[in-house]
Amino acid sequence: MAGGLRKRSAGAAGEMLIGPVHWNDRGKCIKQTARQVLIFPRGGRLRHISNDAKVTIMAALTDSLTTLAELKSRVLAFARERDWEQFHTPKNLSMALAAEAAELMEHFLWATPEASRSIAQDKVKRAKIAEEIADVVIYAVEFANVTGLDIAAAVEAKMAANAKKYPVEKARGRADKYTDL
Numbered sequence: 001m002a003g004g005l006r007k008r009s010a011g012a013a014g015e016m017l018i019g020p021v022h023w024n025d026r027g028k029c030i031k032q033t034a035r036q037v038l039i040f041p042r043g044g045r046l047r048h049i050s051n052d053a054k055v056t057i058m059a060a061l062t063d064s065l066t067t068l069a070e071l072k073s074r075v076l077a078f079a080r081e082r083d084w085e086q087f088h089t090p091k092n093l094s095m096a097l098a099a100e101a102a103e104l105m106e107h108f109l110w111a112t113p114e115a116s117r118s119i120a121q122d123k124v125k126r127a128k129i130a131e132e133i134a135d136v137v138i139y140a141v142e143f144a145n146v147t148g149l150d151i152a153a154a155v156e157a158k159m160a161a162n163a164k165k166y167p168v169e170k171a172r173g174r175a176d177k178y179t180d181l
């Protein structure tokens with residue numbers, strides 16, 4: 001990296017605040033027109049998309065490279081930049097999450113179980129479905145942000161509880177609720 005100021009924030013690893021600079025990334029010089037918060041995973045590659053004279057730089061987040069802490073930081077930064085934290089109450093976020101889950105369901109409404117598998121693989125529909133799953137995750141992550149919940153710890157605790165409710169010897173190959181096993 002060369003040709004500009006660079007500050008590392010106190011946030012998650014991979015988060016940077018950069019000013020209006022020319023930023024050289026792997027030999028490419030990128031002209032930035034506005035202050036942005038960039039978050040990118042360790043080892044991740046930055047993409048840039050030209051839009052008229054402006055250049056938007058997006059982080060190439062992937063599941064294998066992105067930590068939950070990085071996702072939480074990314075979502076929080078987005079809300080803070082827009083002064084939206086005032087609206088992000090547990091009530092609103094839980095309701096928004098449910099609304100987005102309904103939008104996800106809408107793609108499969110009236111489809112047979114077999115057709116739902118095809119829909120999820122359809123190139124065009126898959127892009128829309130990815131948007132809805134992203135919305136669901138974003139609201140879940142922001143809910144954890146505003147309530148101070150640790151997602152990984154909560155998932156671990158729930159999986160342990162689920163393992164007790166659904167022991168392999170009873171639940172394997174069955175879709176019944178634990179009360180009916």
Ligand SMILES: [Mg+2]
Pocket residue numbers: 100103131132135
């Ligand atoms: Mg949506």
